[in-house]
Amino acid sequence: MAGLDTRLLYLLLVVLVAGERLVELAISGRNERRLRARGAVEAGAGHFPAMAALHAAWLAACPLEVWLLDRPFLPPLAAAAGGALALTMALRYWVIATLGERWCTRVLVPPGEQRILAGPYRWLRHPNYLAVAVEVFALPLVHSAWLTAAAFGAANLAVLAVRIRVEDRALARA
Numbered sequence: 001m002a003g004l005d006t007r008l009l010y011l012l013l014v015v016l017v018a019g020e021r022l023v024e025l026a027i028s029g030r031n032e033r034r035l036r037a038r039g040a041v042e043a044g045a046g047h048f049p050a051m052a053a054l055h056a057a058w059l060a061a062c063p064l065e066v067w068l069l070d071r072p073f074l075p076p077l078a079a080a081a082g083g084a085l086a087l088t089m090a091l092r093y094w095v096i097a098t099l100g101e102r103w104c105t106r107v108l109v110p111p112g113e114q115r116i117l118a119g120p121y122r123w124l125r126h127p128n129y130l131a132v133a134v135e136v137f138a139l140p141l142v143h144s145a146w147l148t149a150a151a152f153g154a155a156n157l158a159v160l161a162v163r164i165r166v167e168d169r170a171l172a173r174a
Contacts, residue, residue, distance in 0.1 A: 006073035010143040011063045017139060018059050020089070027096065028105040035101070040108040044166030048106060051159050058136060058152040065145040072144050081141035088135040094120050095128040103128075107167050109174040126167070129160050 065071060096103045098119030102110065120127035136156040140148035 006143065007063070007066055010066055010073070013142060014059060014062045014139065017085075017135075021055070021059070024092075024096075025105065027103065031101050031104045032106055032108060035104060035108040035110055038110045040110045043107040043109070043170035044163070045106070047159065047162050047166065051163065054152065054155055054159055055136075058139075058148065058156070061148045061152060062140045062143075062145055065140065065148045066143045069145075069147070071146075074144055077144060078142050081138045084134055084138040085142065088131040088138065091120060091127055091131040092135075095131065107163070107170050109170045111174060113174060115171055115174075126164055129164060133157060133160060 098121065099116060102108075102113075102116065115121075124130060133153070133156060137149045137153040140146070140152070
């Protein structure tokens with residue numbers, strides 16, 4: 001019964017993370033409309049569907065691995081992964097607050113605007129991507145879904161390598 005309880009709680013956590021992602025998409029959509037109205041043009045749109053599909057599949061894979069492969073709940077691992085997950089959320093919302101209307105899930109750079117060097121950007125070039133990279137590893141490990149952590153973590157790093165190149169080029173042109 002205890003295993004069933006932790007699986008249900010883990011499923012609830014994944015649903016909450018998915019809900020948080022939906023909130024982010026709403027913020028991004030609002031900001032995208034504003035950015036395009038200011039003349040921003042999207043860079044690297046070709047990789048976006050793959051990135052979106054990867055993240056949707058990751059959210060589905062997390063509980064599936066736990067349920068189908070009977071992954072155990074290990075409190076020390078859950079605490080460490082949960083702590084890392086909480087830090088990723090804090091970092092991402094710091095990024096969103098710092099970028100304001102410029103934060104978007106797509107690469108949209110308004111013409112003539114300077115690169116932002118405030119908030120977490122004082123120390124990191126791409127703090128949002130650090131948050132996402134850690135999150136993709138941490139959420140599955142809350143309930144020992146190490147295959148999901150490894151597979152999606154590696155795939156996400158590959159997508160982020162493309163994304164960072166696209167974003168750096170777009171920022172350099174602006």
